Amino acid sequence: MSTVHEIAALLPDPAGLRVHVRALAVLDAAIGDDPRFSLYTFDATWGPGEEAALMENGSGDDFSVLFTPAGVLIRGFDHESRMSPYGTDDEQVWPGVIDDVPASLRPLLDEPAFRDEGIDAPRVTACLWRETGDTTWRTGSAIDFPPGNEDPDGSGFLFHLLTDRSPESVRAHFEDYYERPVPLHAVRHVLTGHPLTPAIAAALNPAALSDDALLRRIAAHPEVSAYLACDGEFDLARTDPIEPVALPNGLPVEPIAGCNAGGTHYLCGPASPDGPRPVLYTDSEGRASLLAESLAEALTLAIVLPSWHDALAGFRPPALNSDYLEDHPDHPVVRDRLLAELRLPPADDVEVLDRLLATAARTVPDGFLPHVPAEEDSAFQPMLELPADRGISAS
Numbered sequence: 040m041s042t043v044h045e046i047a048a049l050l051p052d053p054a055g056l057r058v059h060v061r062a063l064a065v066l067d068a069a070i071g072d073d074p075r076f077s078l079y080t081f082d083a084t085w086g087p088g089e090e091a092a093l094m095e096n097g098s099g100d101d102f103s104v105l106f107t108p109a110g111v112l113i114r115g116f117d118h119e120s121r122m123s124p125y126g127t128d129d130e131q132v133w134p135g136v137i138d139d140v141p142a143s144l145r146p147l148l149d150e151p152a153f154r155d156e157g158i159d160a161p162r163v164t165a166c167l168w169r170e171t172g173d174t175t176w177r178t179g180s181a182i183d184f185p186p187g188n189e190d191p192d193g194s195g196f197l198f199h200l201l202t203d204r205s206p207e208s209v210r211a212h213f214e215d216y217y218e219r220p221v222p223l224h225a226v227r228h229v230l231t232g233h234p235l236t237p238a239i240a241a242a243l244n245p246a247a248l249s250d251d252a253l254l255r256r257i258a259a260h261p262e263v264s265a266y267l268a269c270d271g272e273f274d275l276a277r278t279d280p281i282e283p284v285a286l287p288n289g290l291p292v293e294p295i296a297g298c299n300a301g302g303t304h305y306l307c308g309p310a311s312p313d314g315p316r317p318v319l320y321t322d323s324e325g326r327a328s329l330l331a332e333s334l335a336e337a338l339t340l341a342i343v344l345p346s347w348h349d350a351l352a353g354f355r356p357p358a359l360n361s362d363y364l365e366d367h368p369d370h371p372v373v374r375d376r377l378l379a380e381l382r383l384p385p386a387d388d389v390e391v392l393d394r395l396l397a398t399a400a401r402t403v404p405d406g407f408l409p410h411v412p413a414e415e416d417s418a419f420q421p422m423l424e425l426p427a428d429r430g431i432s433a434s
Contacts, residue, residue, distance in 0.1 A: 117193020288406025
């Protein structure tokens with residue numbers, strides 16, 4: 040028989056559980072075609088100092104993991120369980136399930152989100168908790184489970200990805216739910232707590248971050264289009280470069296956007312649904328740089344690091360982006376909203392800067408420094424300047 044007693048012995052500590060449930064939410068949002076229909080979600084602003092990991096399968100089953108200063112409370116509800124308040128004569132929680140929940144965590148069960156209209160009891164068949172400073176997960180000590188069921192409180196069914204946290208099991212779940220292959224290396228990347236990069240997001244759901252899908256989303260969101268055309272210097276209406284360019288590596292180039300200063304962004308390589316195309320930028324002064332490994336990365340760069348030109352010139356935090364943030368103090372909020380509208384992974388300036396510098400360093404050795412065809416000595420100059428050249432620290 041599987042009950043909360045067995046589950047308690049298999050759960051990680053609260054810190055490890057938080058990393059894991061956040062990763063499940065990230066994976067679900069990335070793999071699915073519409074995050075609104077994800078089973079697993081994570082709300083970092085559930086309440087003052089509180090975070091919530093939630094699961095709802097659309098068939099009447101759900102759970103919540105609430106992280107609070109007082110501790111962690113796990114509440115699960117299996118709608119087919121005989122222990123459901125709907126299955127008891129008095130429509131109350133099954134005896135013993137929440138009787139021992141400490142006073143510090145008991146109010147969490149009174150959340151309106153966990154109560155249904157017309158019944159004066161929280162929606163719960165399984166409950167575990169761990170107060171801050173405790174070293175063990177606790178459960179009701181006097182639960183008389185109904186016989187004849189290997190999973191009487193639904194905990195084995197509800198919490199199976201909280202107890203079997205292996206990448207293989209997590210992948211199997213998402214492959215079964217979404218009925219398509221999911222790469223194991225991408226699942227491992229997210230489960231270990233690494234940031235969800237555009238490359239990993241594209242591996243989890245190639246169609247979601249394809250060039251065509253991104254361009255459709257930009258067209259559908261006026262705020263995104265307006266930001267990119269102005270602050271992001273990625274105006275999709277400007278696709279006429281000052282002069283044609285060619286690459287030493289022989290890849291074709293396609294103008295995709297421009298900026299007010301006369302620069303042009305190019306997609307490099309033949310259009311293909313099977314893989315991303317690197318993004319090259321040329322300015323009006325005969326300089327160029329590879330900016331991103333894909334359109335998704337280029338858009339992330341334009342949204343997260345509007346002062347990326349300065350980054351290529353050797354500037355680093357805190358000076359980098361400081362002038363822009365002074366004029367636009369709400370940029371972090373705008374940034375997160377625009378990334379979400381494009382379904383791009385969350386990102387901050389540090390990780391985006393690291394990706395930019397690594398990609399820009401490939402410009403010359405990988406044959407991405409362009410020239411003007413049929414003109415001698417027409418090669419562009421690389422935009423990337425190493426910090427040491429300017430006496431600026433790379434940290």
